[in-house]
Amino acid sequence: xxxxxxxxxxxxxxxxxxxxxxxxxxxxxxxxxxxxxxxxxxxxxxxxxxxxxxxxxxxxxxxxxxxxxxxxxxxxxxxxxxxxxxxxxxxxxxxxxxxxxxxxxxxxxxxxxxxxxxxxxxxxxxxxxxxxxxxxxxxxxxxxxxxxxxxxxxxxxxxxxxxxxxxxxxxxxxxxxxxxxxxxxxxxxxxxxxxxxxxxxxxxxxxxxxxxxxxxxxxxxxxxxxxxxxxxxxxxxxxxxxxxxxxxxxxxxxxxxxxxxxxxxxxxxxxxxxxxxxxxxxxxxxxxxxxxxxxxxxxxxxxxxxxxxxxxxxxxxxxxxxxxxxxxxxxxxxxxxxxxxxxxxxxxxxxxxxxxxxxxxxxxxxxxxxxxxxxxxxxx
Ligand SMILES: *Cc1c(COP(=O)(O)O)cnc(C)c1O
Numbered sequence: 001x002x003x004x005x006x007x008x009x010x011x012x013x014x015x016x017x018x019x020x021x022x023x024x025x026x027x028x029x030x031x032x033x034x035x036x037x038x039x040x041x042x043x044x045x046x047x048x049x050x051x052x053x054x055x056x057x058x059x060x061x062x063x064x065x066x067x068x069x070x071x072x073x074x075x076x077x078x079x080x081x082x083x084x085x086x087x088x089x090x091x092x093x094x095x096x097x098x099x100x101x102x103x104x105x106x107x108x109x110x111x112x113x114x115x116x117x118x119x120x121x122x123x124x125x126x127x128x129x130x131x132x133x134x135x136x137x138x139x140x141x142x143x144x145x146x147x148x149x150x151x152x153x154x155x156x157x158x159x160x161x162x163x164x165x166x167x168x169x170x171x172x173x174x175x176x177x178x179x180x181x182x183x184x185x186x187x188x189x190x191x192x193x194x195x196x197x198x199x200x201x202x203x204x205x206x207x208x209x210x211x212x213x214x215x216x217x218x219x220x221x222x223x224x225x226x227x228x229x230x231x232x233x234x235x236x237x238x239x240x241x242x243x244x245x246x247x248x249x250x251x252x253x254x255x256x257x258x259x260x261x262x263x264x265x266x267x268x269x270x271x272x273x274x275x276x277x278x279x280x281x282x283x284x285x286x287x288x289x290x291x292x293x294x295x296x297x298x299x300x301x302x303x304x305x306x307x308x309x310x311x312x313x314x315x316x317x318x319x320x321x322x323x324x325x326x327x328x329x330x331x332x333x334x335x336x337x338x339x340x341x342x343x344x345x346x347x348x349x350x351x352x353x354x355x356x357x358x359x360x361x362x363x364x365x366x367x368x369x370x371x372x373x374x375x376x377x378x379x380x
Contacts, residue, residue, distance in 0.1 A: 003063065003178065004247040011058025015051075024055040026237045048225050052233035056240045057208075060198075063177045063243065064190045066210035068217035070224050071236060075173065075193025076101050077229035078207030082169055082189060084223045085216075086137055088114030093131045094140040095122050097148045097352035099171065100341040102140075108343075121352075123283055125156035132164050141187075142171040143180075144287070147299045147336045147360040148353045149274040151283035154290055158186025167216070173197070173327070178250035179291045183212050189220075196327030200242040200249055204235045249329065252365040253296030259368050260361065260375065261298050269379050274299040274353075296363035297326060299336075302379065307356040310335060314359060316378035319370050326362035331371055334360045 001010065015024035027050055032043045043049050053071050060069030072078040079102055086092070094106065096119040106117045118131040128139065139161050143152040154170060161168035169189035170182035176197045182190045192198055194206040211217050224230065231239075261275035276287035277294035287294065302309045313333075314322045320333040324340055334340055337356045341349055349355075363371065 001062075006062045007059075007246045008244050010062025012055060015055050024052055024237070024240065026233045027051045028233050046233070047228050047230055050230075050233050050236070052240075053231065053236040056236040056243075059240055059243055060192075060208050060210050063246070064172070064210040065177075065181050065183050066190065066212045067214070068211050068221070070209045070217075070220055071194070071231050071239070072207035072209070072224065073229045073231050074205050075191070075195060075207035076105060078191050078193075078209050079105060079171075080229065081209065081220055081223045081227065082138070082140075082191065083110050083115070084227065085167070085219060086110075086115050089135060090137040091116045091118065091131075091133065091135040092138045092140055093118045093120060093128055093136060095142055095145055095150075095152065096120055097145045097150060097354065098140075098142055099146045099173075100336075100343045102142070102171070104343040121150075122152045122157065123150055125153045125160065128157060128160050132160070132166065136164060136166050138167045138169060140169050140171070142174070144174045144276055144295065144297065146174060147274075147297075147334075147340070147358065149276055149281075149297065149299055151276050151281070151287045151290075153283070153286045154180075154182050154185040154187060161188075162186065174297055175291060175295060176246060176250060176327075178247055179254075179293055179295055183210065185290060188213060188216060194239050194242075195325065197250065197253075198243055198246065198327075199239045200246065200328060201238075202325060202328035202330065204238045204242075206231045206235050206239050249365055250293075250295075253363060254293040256365065256368050256371060257294065257296035257298060257363045260363050260371060261294075263372050263375065264298070264300050267379060269303050270300055271303045271305060272301045297360070298363060299358055299360045301355065301357050301359070305355065305357045307337075310357040310359050313378045316380075317374055318377075319366060319374040320361065320378075326360075328362070329365050331364035331366060332362040334362070336360050 030046045034040045057069035167188045170187040171191045173193045190210040192208040194208045265273045275298045320331045
């Protein structure tokens, strides 16, 4: 089945044996009647499993070319579940320009449990090898990275992970499976903040994991049930509905993103634009190889590189809303240094390019003329 069909039908056979409803019912229930102790129809308690969540989990597995999907109450809860595969003394290698929330979870919570994190630049995948030792258990990759739009070669990292028998997890939130399928490139675990493009309408907070290996699936299912950070049936329904239009939304996000990146790079008041579709992006060739297009996320810095100009631009925007988050149908603008990445110390942040004047755009699916007109009046 092709991707654009999987988004609609993947794992969705016979979701309502009772009445044949085309959309899966929202099973708003915590528990299920049993005919005799243990006599049930596959569901006992909604933390352990819920039919609406199960329909979503099958869809997630299908679109990421995995065999098992697991849905969580947020993207952070999904990452937390992966980290619970580890034990004190274990080591993790990850990128140095991580999503701020991932950085906070790694360094402020899991370091205290005795897990060591090496946060390194991975634009050249071979760097990773310098940090592998026999305590290394997990490599955690985000690509494109947030907000600097660095590209990491998933296939090359996966070769290193396999050589050393280390799990590779990829946060695929920015690319979505429309653009990039990490399991096909050798990743063991794909993670999503389904809050973003999968949900796609900024109306739900949710996380997801997809794997292809039964052993990992069993371990993660155990953690999902034992720790209990599950999502509810209503939210499962919303994300399942969102996924049905993922491919056509992404197509427009990519078209609008490309048009805005090209508009900004020619603008006399703009210093630098970060977007992997530019031929002079340092890892453009890898992006071209592992992604089907370049997405709708763009970061940029105005000339003069000062904080006040950046704030003035984001305050003047009218069609773009100044807000955290990304991946919805509506365009958003963010100021990473004070918003999404405020939990990363300034010196650490600036080393990776997250300067006070950086602006991040999540380009939506509105008419391109309105978006460019809005940027034009705000940049001046
Ligand atoms: C938003 C985001 C997360 C965290 O997901 P939540 O749903 O907000 O918990 C993780 N990684 C990336 C890349 C994100 O953008």
